[in-house]
Amino acid sequence: MPSNVALPSLRSPPPRGDAGxxxxxxxxxxxxxxxxxxxxxxxxxxxxxxxxASASRLMAGQYLLPAGSKPFEMALLVIRAxxxxxxxxxxxxxxxxxxxRVENRALGGVPAELIGTVTGLVNTVAYLDAxxxxx
Numbered sequence: 001m002p003s004n005v006a007l008p009s010l011r012s013p014p015p016r017g018d019a020g021x022x023x024x025x026x027x028x029x030x031x032x033x034x035x036x037x038x039x040x041x042x043x044x045x046x047x048x049x050x051x052x053a054s055a056s057r058l059m060a061g062q063y064l065l066p067a068g069s070k071p072f073e074m075a076l077l078v079i080r081a082x083x084x085x086x087x088x089x090x091x092x093x094x095x096x097x098x099x100x101r102v103e104n105r106a107l108g109g110v111p112a113e114l115i116g117t118v119t120g121l122v123n124t125v126a127y128l129d130a131x132x133x134x135x
Contacts, residue, residue: 048071084132
């Protein structure tokens, strides 16, 4: 490698061009994850902390979550919840959606309702990560 080429630092933020790409990837992934989890548009809006109109545009592919924003971070947690749940239940979308709608005593509520708060989403992800680790 030539000595005049600097290696990117692992601590530096990604270049500006990557922010748009990651925003597009995460926006598309959260829409797919929400669909697989059986979340309605209004539930997704509430979970991400965006308006119902923004959620509608997000689902239509006309809105991207700004990289680094709180809705973007919440979207990453929704995606992580889906990945963990699909790791536990496999790619059986009906079972994944059903799990989200049934009372879970360990979590103290219905996961689809609990993820409407930051605490509920974080607790659900932690529970699913722990269940996935046992497999």
